Amino acid sequence: MTSFQHAQGDLFEHMLEAYSDKGGTLSNAELYRDLGARAGIPADAWDEQLDLGPDQPGHSVLKRKVRWWQQSLRKLGLLERDEASGRGFWRITPAGRRKLTPATPGRVLLGFSTDLGVALWADANDVFPTLDAPIALCLSSLPYPLSRPRAYGNPTSHEFVDWTIRLLEPITKHLMPGGSICLNLSNDIFEPGSPARSDYLERLVIALKDRLGLWKMALDPWVNLTKPPGPIRWASITQQQLNVAWEPVYIFCNDPVLWMARNQRVLEPHSERHLAFVRGGGAKRAKSNGDGAYRLYPGSFGRETAGRIPKNVRILPHRCADKDRARKMAIAQGLPVHAxxxxxxxxxxxxxxxxxxxxxxxxxCSGWGTTALAAELAGRHWVTTEYMGEYVLGSSNRFLAAPGFELFGGLQLTA
Structure with missing residues (x-):
């Protein structure tokens, strides 16, 4: 089976996610674009028509499949027509949305634990002000300030700075000298009704310095060449913006002099060409480049090292094998998929x-526990909070083989 055929086969699995992620209601045209982006189907494939003969009009096989699945989901009670929005609009039902259960204010429940860490079902602001542990790193992908919130909700771009300050303030107080705050955010946020990008990121960087004393240490692009085309409105419809293929990863530190980052812990293998150059004795003669800014001398780069220092660009797809396994287990358990x-x-x-x-x-903001799993595999202790109970339960599937794993009764939720 070709990858394109696989992509078509995944469309049914993607449909409820598409409706849920986009706020519940979509026109068919919006649905086709979203499904194509999720499954990697070229835009022109939706317009390819099957010829039914001289007396019958052709039709799109892909669009016909989607409409058939819409009817199937309607019969299951998961999807319904949204007549108020107009012809060709459908919306997800409460059963299809698989309602998320927020944590009770002021209540902290133990979700699951391992020998190295603990996952809590709670509001972060009910946990970190009283956490008595020196924190080396806060690593989080915060909810993006989207104009149409996902199922778990998010602050708006104008609320985002104050919301983030409240979230990080108690964590910063427990941060070790030289500790880091590392945030995966979005630069694809726009002013309402405008192709102008929001300046919430710039305002956040300044606020973190002025209000929490956190210094900006790095801005690393996470380049995702499999990222769905977007922003749809400003790139595909008005055709003004370019499709975005990266997201920013910011690193902040409370004491730059004592910053605990070490590039030697993440060295990459040298290329065979570079190793041959080094083992051949390095540079053979003196050489000057860039008007003398860069100079080589005989023997330069002639000493073999443990590896090369990584560039500050991470090139990774958004999907990975472990996340796909967690996704399939959540679907099998009737749990909502975290997209x-x-x-x-x-x-x-x-x-x-x-x-x-x-x-x-x-x-x-643990979501499906990616930070916790990475910490577990790296031999670090970890503490996470997640506001939605179904996500805590879904993330526990990723830790079943971890030493000391224990799931606690408070998470026996009804999907």
Missing amino acids: ATMPLKLAQFYIEYLTERGQVVVDP
Whole structure:
């Protein structure tokens, strides 16, 4: 089976996610674009028509499949027509949305634990002000300030700075000298009704320095060449913006002089060409480049090292094998799928770069526990909070083989 055929086969699985992620209601035209982006189907494939003969009009096989699945989901009670929005609009039903259960204010429940960490079902602000542990790293993918919130909700771009300050303030107070705050955010947020990008990121960087004393240490692009085309409105419809293929990863520190980052912990293998150059004795003669800014001398680069220092660009797809396994298990258990999780390798890189074994890593917006899993695999202690109980339960599937794993009764939720 070709990858394109696989993509078509995945469409049914993607449909409820599409409606849920986009706020519940979609026109068919919006649905086709969203499904195509999720499954990697070219835009022109939706317009390919099957010729039924001289007396019958052709039709799109893909669109016909989607409409058939809409009817199937309607019969299951998971989808319904949204007549108020107009012809061709459908919306997800409460049963299809698989309602999320928020934590009770002021109540902290133990979700699951391992020998290295603990996952809590709670509001982060009910946990971190009283956490008595020195934190080496807070690594989190915060809810993006989308104009149409996902199922778990999010602050708006104008609320985001104050919301983030409240979230991070108690964590910063427990941050070790030289500890880090590492945030995966979105630069694809726009002013309402405008192709102008929001300046919420710039305002956040300044607020973190002025209000929490956190210094900006790095801005690393996470390049995701499999990212769905977007922003749909400003790139595909008005055709003004370019499709976005990266997201920012910001790193902040409370004491730059004592910053615990070490690039030697994340060295990459040298290329065979470079190794041959080194083992051949390095540079053979003196050479000057860039008007003398760069100079080589005989023997330069002639000493073999443990590896090369990584560039500050992470090139990773958003999907990974571990996340796909968690997704399939959640679907099998009737749990809602979390559609906004970072790849495991991204979290692993920053945990190994910014911390040492045995130190504590936290995530106040844990989602499906990617930060926790990366910390577990790297031998770091971890503490996470997640506001939605179904996500805590879904993330526990990723830790079943972890030493000391224990799932607690408070998470026996009804999907």
